[in-house]
Amino acid sequence: MKRKGIYKPTVEDAIEIGGIETLHPGGFALTQRTAELAELKKGLKILDVSSGRGTQSIFYSKEFNVEVTGVDISEEMVKTASLNAEKAGLNSKVKFQIGDSQFLPFDNNVFDVVINECAVGIPDDSQKVLNEMVRVVKQGGKILIHESTWRKNLSAEEKEEFSERYGTTPLELTEWLDMLEKAGAKKIIYEFEQWSEPEMFWKIRKDREVKHWFFIMSITEKLKTMKRIFTKYGIRGIFTILKNERIFFRTVLQGKLGYALFKGEK
Ligand SMILES: C[S@@+](CC[C@H](N)C(=O)[O-])C[C@H]1O[C@@H](n2cnc3c(N)ncnc32)[C@H](O)[C@@H]1O
Known part of the structure; x- marks a missing residue:
């Protein structure tokens, strides 16, 4: 589904503008589980698609x-991620570059594992993202994604409005499975319920235990984010993001939206 951008800034925009280090539900517990299912070990070549500020790439390498x-x-994400890798003393083993996940700038069969954390649903064509992930992974290699997934039946209109406000397109579990299969992934497994509890949507910080969505960002981070939103989108942007956030967390608390981890092999 193509989003039209009528509710900008979206929840995704605000998280990205906010500058926080890790950007997906399930937080580090889910990143750790992703690594476990990927069977990461010394010497493997990993591609982290939509690597954001590099937090997970750096963790995998370390x-x-x-x-x-x-x-x-x-470009801003790639710059910050490169700086973070340098600070961690890992710039020879962790490299970041600009690229569109729908047209990955790599040859076929290059990586042992290809991971995409929370960004398959953002671009216009999620199927293309999955096709590309399968294309660049080696024969027998693994692909892993985790994404927002519907837990309850909603009308098409409700789903569409929600996706517009969220800035990513959640799908039904069966839709994700079908798309992975269509991309060429085999032996697909998934974990859904354990990553779908509402708390998972605010346990997104790496080094901070958050018990309520209101505390995902500190007061200072919130003020900084609002200032940046105001500069970029004006006062309407502030009202829009407050409404988008309210609708987002209400949907999560009502148990309508969950989060699923998928693994497939080529
Ligand atoms: C929700 S964040 C996830 C970042 C990181 N994977 C994490 O879990 O912390 C989404 C990321 O996707 C990136 N992104 C959005 N559209 C993209 C595209 N078409 N190709 C590559 N990256 C994209 C954004 O710049 C952002 O860094």
Whole structure:
């Protein structure tokens, strides 16, 4: 589904503008589980698609001694991620570059594992993102994604409005499974319920235990984010983001939206 951008800034925009280090539900517990299912080990070549600020790429390299290439469409994200890798003393093993996940700038069959954390639903064509992930992974290699997934039946209109406000397109569990299969992934497994509890949507910080969505960002981070939103979108942007956030968390608390981890092999 193509989003039209009528409710900008979206929840995704606000999280990205906010500058926080890790950007997906399930937080680090889910990143750790992703690494476990990927069976990361020394020497493997990993592609982190939509690598954001590089937090997960750096973690994978540090913990499992793997070589990571991160690719992200945002120049600002790539810059910050590269700086973070340098600070961690890992710039020879973790590299970031600009690229669109729908047209990955890599040859076929290059990586042992290709991961996409929370960004398959953002671009216009999620199927293309999955096709590309399968294309660049080696034969027998693994692809892993985690994404927002509907837990209850909603009307098409409700889904569409929600996706516009969220800035990403959640799908039904069966839709994700069908798309992975269509991309060429085999032996697909998934974990859904354990990553779908509402708390998972605010346990997104790396080093901070958050018990309520209101505390995802500190007061200072919130003020900084609002200032940036005001500068970019004006006063209407502030009202829009407050409404988008309210609708987002209400949908999560009503148990309508969950989060699922998928693994497939080529
Ligand atoms: C929700 S964040 C996820 C970042 C990181 N994977 C994480 O979990 O912390 C989404 C990221 O996707 C990137 N992105 C959006 N559209 C993209 C595209 N078409 N190709 C590559 N990256 C994209 C954004 O710049 C942002 O860094």
